[in-house]
Amino acid sequence: MKPARLAVLGIALLAGSGAAYLMGGSPPPPPPTEKVVQAPPPPTTDVLVAAADEPMGQVLQAADLRWQPWPDSALSPGFVTRKTNPQALETTIGATVRSAFLAGEPIRAQKLVRPESGFMAAILPSGMRAVAIVTDSRGTNSAGGFILPNDRVDVIRTYRDDAASKAAGSDVQMSQTILRDIRVLAVGQLIQEKNGTNVVTGETATLALTPAQAETVTLAQKIGSLSLSLRSLADAGHTADADAPATEQAAIDRGLTVVRFGIAQQHTP
Numbered sequence: 001m002k003p004a005r006l007a008v009l010g011i012a013l014l015a016g017s018g019a020a021y022l023m024g025g026s027p028p029p030p031p032p033t034e035k036v037v038q039a040p041p042p043p044t045t046d047v048l049v050a051a052a053d054e055p056m057g058q059v060l061q062a063a064d065l066r067w068q069p070w071p072d073s074a075l076s077p078g079f080v081t082r083k084t085n086p087q088a089l090e091t092t093i094g095a096t097v098r099s100a101f102l103a104g105e106p107i108r109a110q111k112l113v114r115p116e117s118g119f120m121a122a123i124l125p126s127g128m129r130a131v132a133i134v135t136d137s138r139g140t141n142s143a144g145g146f147i148l149p150n151d152r153v154d155v156i157r158t159y160r161d162d163a164a165s166k167a168a169g170s171d172v173q174m175s176q177t178i179l180r181d182i183r184v185l186a187v188g189q190l191i192q193e194k195n196g197t198n199v200v201t202g203e204t205a206t207l208a209l210t211p212a213q214a215e216t217v218t219l220a221q222k223i224g225s226l227s228l229s230l231r232s233l234a235d236a237g238h239t240a241d242a243d244a245p246a247t248e249q250a251a252i253d254r255g256l257t258v259v260r261f262g263i264a265q266q267h268t269p
Helices: 003-024 088-092 119-123 162-168 211-223 247-254
Strands: 044-050 065-071 129-134 152-160 173-187 204-209 225-230 257-260 263-266
Touching: 044 088, 065 088, 119 173, 129 211, 129 225, 152 211, 173 211, 173 225, 204 211, 211 225
Parallel strands: none
Antiparallel strands: 044 065, 129 204, 152 173, 152 225, 173 204, 257 263
């Protein structure tokens, strides 16, 4: 083949390759990167919180408290903030927990008792009285020792029936449930179950009673002995038992004053 033809063929090949390249085009440019704009963090305020679970009756120490940032939108008027009370952590040390705190829960003054206040008086509901009765540390008159603070119990009085004893010529002992569904405030010095404790640790049980119930229990202890029977959690609040005596008859049996037609009469068993 002549050199001229070879030159023309080479030029044609180069032109075809160039045309194919131009027809294919260059690769598309990469898409532009989107800039992520982060929203500014919400404003926060330091709030005094419990550093760990704090049970009722716990005396707070420095290690039990800490400051924690809290969103301003979630602040409550009852929270203790560093902005309004910078010395709150120091002044809270030594206070007694009136109602349990969970770890991270904000500290509120309503759930604390100051050292100068009585703890039992602080946890006692309004209108109620705290009355201690003698129990047996072996549990023989307190449900085998398995009664704990905040349990609900019935109070049973055991006494000697003088009339029946005289008729029978021997001692006749009687028992009677005088109070039902009563809250136990404390057992001995224990006001809350701790470390899995599930037995009575003291010689007394402190009950939350109305003034009238307090009089009933005080009188019953003078004329007999008292025992506690543990109620099921499912029975809490149900006091109308089928075997409950009539109100007036129960009052007579307990040795209370019965007022009939404006005339008061004192009855004793």
